[in-house]
Amino acid sequence: MALYAISLGCFIALMLLVVSMEEGGENLSASSMSLTEAVVLLSQGVGFTAGSVVIGVMPLLLTLLLVALIAQCASKAGVGLLPWLSGLATWVACNLLWAGGTTVELHDPQPAVAAKTATIWTLGYLFAVMMRSPLPKRVITALAGHMPATVRHTLRLTGFVTAVLASALVLTGFVTSVVWIVRGWHGMTTLFTMTGMENGSRILTSIAACVWLPNLMGWAVSWILGAGFHIGDLGVFTMWGGQSAGLPPLPVFGLLPDAVPDERVRIVLQCLIPVTAAVVALVFMAVPGPLRLRIAKPDDSEGTRTVVRIMICHACALCAALILLVAGSCAWYALSDGSLGEHRLKDVGVDVMVSTQTTGRSLAFGFAGAWFVAAVVLAAVYGIHWIVGRQRLSRDASSASTGVAGGTAADDGPSDRPRRPRTIRSDTDLSKSEQPAQEEIDDSNESSD
Secondary structure, three states, X not given: OHHHHHHHHHHHHHHHHHHHHHHOOOXXXXXXXXXXXXXXXXXXXXXXXXXXXXXXXXXXXXHHXXXXXXXXHHHHXXXXXXXXXXXXXXXXXXXXXXXXXXXXXXXXXXXXXXXXXXXXXXXXXHHHXXXXXXHHHHHHHHHHHOOOHHHHHHHHHHHHHHHHHHXXXXXXXXXXXXXXXXXXXXXXXXXXXXXOOOHHHHHHHHHHHHHHHHHXXXXXXXXXXXXXXXXOOOEEEEOOEEOOOOOOOOHHHHHOOOOOOOHHHHHHHHHHHHHHHHHHHXXXXXXXXXXXXXXXXXXXXXXXXXXXXXXXXXXXXXXXXXXXXXXXXXXXXXXXXXOOOOOOOOOEEOOHHHHHHXXXXXXXXXXXXXXXXXXXXXXXXXXXXXXXXXXXXXXXXXXXXXXXXXXXXHHHOOOOOOOOOOOOOOHHHHHHHHHHHHHHHHHHHHHHO
């Protein structure tokens, strides 16, 4: 808590000092302690109202840094049940002291503050347990030992697809936000000039606004998918329209995007997430491993059953990855929302249900397209192999029948001359034919005598 609060308090004191020096008026540095306490609570989900300024949008970058700091400190101090309980009690007590000592009006009562701060501490401690404790590895090893190999490979495929696509969504939101910043920098400079801010105030307030960059990235993902986002009742931003004329003159509002006039660009932007999901699914289905797509021969019944089983495992892995991604995006959208006022700026951010449905639909289209493409290709290759095999068998059968017919004709040997019928004489006929010859020989002998 000291590391976090002191670092944050020094920056806030510096920013307030520079703003007081450049803008004149009262000394704002006197309220740096109270504002630091409020921002520490704001990073854990507790909004506040300071005069006419209402801030209820949770700075997710500060929240991520705080969770990482808790995890790092807890991993170095040692993890266990007793350290978690003692740390939880100390952490909640410190935050309740901050809540009671600040002069700004908090939006949540004391029990809600305790619950939210306890959640942040527990989340950071869980990361420390996963980094340092051998218990999660033992549990995973024990579970893996009782699982079939197919289930283990399916779960591994689910984890890979989920991690890659979650990174792709974050990268898409970051790139889109950077494009907004580059394109809207002149609008932000114009608002700086309208409010009379000098260079030091511009730089420090711009750095301070970076703590809401993950929120802006979530809004950018919703904008890319076509759901858009809104700034209360004063502005609705989608690829088909952008309304910012009625917004208050906050410099950060100058970065919000305009409509995309080219229909082809809108179609390309909306197809980014589904195409990425399809490509990632196809790559992981074809990567070498136990669940790699393969071609079975038509006469290989065991290979055909294996291919069908692999396709079923792929479908289960993609469905599980879709559920995890939809749940994660829903949490991201919900945490990035908040309020900047009590009336027309009460709800700022995305429509969580609409954006979540749009995200799930886009990812489902990509996964389903990849799976059906793989199934069609396998079926086509299998059909081609089956047709070629049948043609080969019929060709061999016809060759065999032609060979047998040709051999019989060669033995008979067709002749051009007519054949005379053969007469078969018996031994009795032969003896009769030889008797006249013998009588002639006997007559000739008598005459010579």
